Amino acid sequence: MGTCIICGASVDGRICSSHEEDVVFEFRGNDPDQLVPNRFYSGIVDGYADFGVFIDLSSNVTGLLHRSELDRRIESLDWEPGDEVFVQVKNVRDNGDVDLAWSIRQSEREFRGVLVQEGTTEREREPDDDDDDDDGPVVTHTPTPDSPGGGDENGEGDEGSVDETDADAGGESGGRGSADSGGSGAASAAAVEEEAADEESGDDVEEIRERNQSRPEGEAERVGIGTLSNRVGETVRIEGEVVGARQTGGPTVFELRDETGVVDCAAFVQAGVRAYPDIEVGDIVRLDGEVEVRRNEIQVETEALAALEGEEAEAVQRRLADALTDEARPDEVATLGEHPAVEAVGDDLLDAAEAIRRAVIESRPVVVRHAATADGYVAGAAIERAVLPLVREEHSKSDAEYHYFTRRPLDEPVYDMDAATNDATRMLQDRDRHGEQLPLVLLVGTGSTVESEDGLDLLGVYGARRVVVDAATADPEIADAVATLVNPGLADGDADADDLTTGALASVLAATVNDDVADDLAHLPAVSYWEGTPETYADLAREAGVDEDRVADLREAVALEAYYQSYEDKRELIADILFDSEGGDLAGHIAGQFREKLETELETAEAxxxxxxxxxxxxxxxxxxxxxxxxxxxxxxxxxxxxxxxxxxxxxxxxxxxxxxxxxxxxxxxxxxxxxxxxxxxxxxxxxxxxxxxxxxxxxxxxxxxxxxxxxxxxxxxx
CATH class of the missing domain: 3.10.310.20 (DHHA2 domain)
Structure with missing residues (x-):
């Protein structure tokens, strides 16, 4: 038994139920189920998505503060990755996802007390827990021998991880251990002592930066990023392209890609200070560093980094380009039913599929724009079904699929200046705030006529890649405004495209992008037709176990949901309707509402x-x-x-x-x-x-x- 730190009542722990919301907790657990709903916790901003903010509550637990929980527009938040914030745990789902709520209290002093929650045990914060300035969350960081944080005299740290939110590595906060990192107070104290020695000898931030940012020298053997999981604890050299750069409250994190994979590389000068300021996204670089594991993900702690030039850079670029083409280009167009109009655009479909796969490999976000209709949603959902597994495979981070793939429906089937301005604004913010590359914008069932030309040109001003896939009307002029235009009506030959929907065409494209999901997509072409479904697609749906009545339910359910909040992707709901055969008769339930509402309106209209x-x-x-x-x-x-x-x-x-x-x-x-x-x-x-x-x-x-x-x-x- 213990006593409540606020009222003194006898309790199991250190806070009574009446005052649980009056304190803020530092969470030092490693399982989301250890969190207590309705409690307030300190956390670290991990990153932004269109729908909210990801907050790290500990080194192993991340929650989502959805934009609907904010008391302001998400664009008006002044939080940066690495900032400490305060949130309330709203719910912990069965799959481990943590839903967070907004807290108007954004400072420790606005709470009546602070407690540490280690697993399910609560205790008061001890002096050794605190940073020098008495704020900041628990962080972990294993410094390399040459970093300002030190490490032991042999350059060996624990097998924990470089934390993006580390405020301790440079000794700025005094350093706290972590329950899961194996770090100790002694190690942190050593880091402080080493930095103090640096300060006494006259070192300042610029001198530290100069010392750490020397060009990698020697003839160390280059290794592939894809082999790093077998090299944990080793110091390695990698060469590749910088595809992302973000500044956290601790280190600068560069996302580096070579011909074998992508890895995060943390470089530290001082907490929140940009390391290697001359290195930008798109640079070809050589990096030496130690391979570590952070949150069960491979990461490299940078010891030296330099941009390559001339023949060295060209050799790396050729290596990347050759490997990328080999990996991104599908061997053939997927067989998803047979339709002459699809066959007429076979090469264009391969080009579009290569562009999508290349974007995923390059860590380039994919933004899908489609009409807010049943056909448009089927087309967008097919692409989504194919791309998300590729994103998960390429990026081990649990939230990667939200950062690197976005589906944004359009109220109007025209990609006008309003839509283009929205996309351009977002992509420029993501580039400047998070170091993201400009996206591949895939327009499905829209953007193919001259009414969209101005919008497409706006994206082109910034160099964003554009691909248009449309089975309906298209104008030849659009071919000059995009990298790839897939449209049977403009293809050579006499193929009749009048009975081809964009949903059917996009389903073939999706299966070409990722043939592992071809079986999942087999019924989608039939769903995209209101009438006159080609027999080849009706047969394909029946073979997949989806009869005509079920096809109608799916189509009508998607059409109804497409109408409501037409600007939202409704990712999970649409996936449940189209692909979840075990989740109950969701489609049938929604389709019943569709028919009732439609019949009522038709009765009035026809009269x-x-x-x-x-x-x-x-x-x-x-x-x-x-x-x-x-x-x-x-x-x-x-x-x-x-x-x-x-x-x-x-x-x-x-x-x-x-x-x-x-x-x-x-x-x-x-x-x-x-x-x-x-x-x-x-x-x-x-x-x-x-x-x-x-x-x-x-x-x-x-x-x-x-x-x-x-x-x-x-x-x-x-x-």
């Missing part, structure tokens, strides 16, 4: 359709403002699709305040129709802004005249 005949063609027109719920499901585009599918008419036009949508059984050139309408109503500002959607915009005051003009223009085309 208010205006039928008209123009040049022998039958048209249905609907005032969506008056006879549909524009801000509830279904979307206007889906409503227009369904009205045309179910009606016995040549075309359907659904119009609103300043836009309309055209649907027809036969092909309609929306740009031509908009051009004819603009000539008929010259002061209405008529323009086709969404060719894929059959969408035309105009000035609200001339709505009726424009609608009539578009109907006349479409009738003329159908005849």
């Amino acid at each position: 208010n359709i205006e039928e008209r005949e123009v040049e022998g063609r039958t048209f249905a027109t609907l005032d969506a403002d008056a006879y549909s719920h524009r801000f509830d499901f279904p979307s206007t585009t889906l409503l227009a699709d369904e009205l045309q599918r179910r009606g016995d008419r040549d075309a359907t036009v659904v119009y609103g305040t300043d836009e309309l949508y055209v649907r027809a059984d036969d092909d309609v050139d929306v740009r031509e129709a908009a051009g004819d309408a603009a000539m008929a109503v010259p002061d209405a500002g008529v323009t086709a802004v969404g060719v894929r959607q059959g969408r035309v915009e105009y000035l609200a005051g001339r709505r009726d005249e424009v609608t009539d003009a578009v109907v006349d223009a479409v009738a003329g085309q159908l005849n």
